[in-house]
Amino acid sequence: xxxxxxxxxxxxxxxAVDPGRQDRLLTLAMAGSLCLAALACIFxxxxxxxxxxxxxxxxxxxxxxxLAAMVAIAAHxxxxxxxxxxxxxxxxxxxxLPLALVWFAAVMQIVATPATSGMATMFNDWFxxxxxxPLLSVIPLVVLTLVLRETAPTDLHYCGALLGLVAGGxxxxxxxxxxxxxxxxxxxxxxxxxxxIVTGFGWLTGPRFLKW
Amino acid sequence: xxxxxxxxxxxxxxxxxxxxxHRALLQHVSVRLRSYFRNxxxxxxxxxxxxxxxVQDTLLVLHTxxxxxxxxxxVLAWTYGIARYKLIDHLxxxxxxxxxxxxxxxxxxxxxxxxxxVDTSRELxxxxxxxPRHFRLPIEYVKIEGLSxxxxxxxxxxxxxxxxIGIHRGMKKLAALLSEARP
Numbered sequence: 001x002x003x004x005x006x007x008x009x010x011x012x013x014x015x016a017v018d019p020g021r022q023d024r025l026l027t028l029a030m031a032g033s034l035c036l037a038a039l040a041c042i043f044x045x046x047x048x049x050x051x052x053x054x055x056x057x058x059x060x061x062x063x064x065x066x067l068a069a070m071v072a073i074a075a076h077x078x079x080x081x082x083x084x085x086x087x088x089x090x091x092x093x094x095x096x097l098p099l100a101l102v103w104f105a106a107v108m109q110i111v112a113t114p115a116t117s118g119m120a121t122m123f124n125d126w127f128x129x130x131x132x133x134p135l136l137s138v139i140p141l142v143v144l145t146l147v148l149r150e151t152a153p154t155d156l157h158y159c160g161a162l163l164g165l166v167a168g169g170x171x172x173x174x175x176x177x178x179x180x181x182x183x184x185x186x187x188x189x190x191x192x193x194x195x196x197i198v199t200g201f202g203w204l205t206g207p208r209f210l211k212w
Numbered sequence: 213x214x215x216x217x218x219x220x221x222x223x224x225x226x227x228x229x230x231x232x233x234h235r236a237l238l239q240h241v242s243v244r245l246r247s248y249f250r251n252x253x254x255x256x257x258x259x260x261x262x263x264x265x266x267v268q269d270t271l272l273v274l275h276t277x278x279x280x281x282x283x284x285x286x287v288l289a290w291t292y293g294i295a296r297y298k299l300i301d302h303l304x305x306x307x308x309x310x311x312x313x314x315x316x317x318x319x320x321x322x323x324x325x326x327x328x329x330v331d332t333s334r335e336l337x338x339x340x341x342x343x344p345r346h347f348r349l350p351i352e353y354v355k356i357e358g359l360s361x362x363x364x365x366x367x368x369x370x371x372x373x374x375x376x377i378g379i380h381r382g383m384k385k386l387a388a389l390l391s392e393a394r395p
Binding site: 011018021068080083084181 | 226227228229230232233234235238240242264268271273275277278280281282283284285289290291293294297308322331334336354355356358359360361370376380381
């Protein structure tokens with residue numbers, strides 16, 4: 001086929017397209033999958049009994065703030081990574097900042113409180129946490145992958161990792177409505193591990209699921 | 213060639229449905245793409261025979277994915293991002309095809325089908341013929357004969373919306389068909 005003929009063909013009766021639609025769809029998919037994941041968590045596990053009281057504590061606010069910051073940073077990166085030809089890489093490092101804050105709070109708490117009480121809660125149900133976050137993140141992973149299929153990411157490992165971090169963060173936010181462990185030490189280790197698992201999964205499977 | 217036109221302005225116009233801007237954009241970009249692919253293929257030790265196929269593949273992607281350009285980077289950076297993606301894909305498939313031939317030609321029946329497809333679907337029309345009617349007719353009437361959406365809809369007996377969807381989905385299928393046919 002002659003390239004000029006192809007251009008003729010493509011340039012006949014061109015339809016208008018909406019370049020803003022992709023970002024709106026991504027935002028909608030994230031909000032929707034957060035609601036779905038939260039519902040799934042409430043039905044499967046229940047709501048923590050002391051939710052209202054916990055919402056006023058520093059530890060809970062730090063936990064939710066940490067997760068929300070991770071999702072926001074990764075979502076920003078994902079919007080860029082879903083478009084061809086954007087320089088990539090630096091954004092994932094920015095995600096270390098909220099993590100560093102949580103670890104700092106954890107160290108402060110360990111220093112301030114007697115070692116016994118802090119350490120006792122550290123391994124409470126840790127496996128539920130590390131398991132539930134990846135499981136709940138399946139919902140955002142699937143929904144966002146469907147949206148990303150219409151986009152044009154060119155660095156599939158990187159885009160997959162960001163997708164994993166967004167999905168892991170959404171899964172963890174949903175899980176936070178059930179989990180009673182708010183201590184920064186706990187969040188800094190087990191929640192971070194849950195996010196890392198989903199991010200790693202995204203990095204590994206990006207080339208397979210995001211290929212276009 | 214005279215000075216580089218304002219590709220970003222052309223892209224904005226093309227996104228709002230201006231066919232002439234779209235044509236100008238594709239024409240300018242295809243020149244850049246041709247030299248890009250020739251250089252890269254030569255440097256990677258492959259023949260430059262496939263350069264034109266890659267140019268066409270990339271043009272098809274630029275067309276079907278033009279909604280993913282949002283003006284936050286230059287049009288050429290976006291284009292080269294897609295071109296690089298297509299080039300890597302091409303080199304990977306080529307390497308795999310070579311390996312398969314060396315080990316056992318009858319190894320993979322799926323790949324045999326693929327080679328046959330190469331000979332038959334070079335031409336746009338042949339690829340178009342394989343599409344189902346509700347994709348093929350809207351594309352034939354609107355994209356080749358140049359009828360309006362409403363005229364095509366009346367002639368086929370579909371609604372306007374169905375014709376638009378048929379073109380959109382059909383073009384994506386066509387792009388996939390044409391690039392799959394080239395290992």
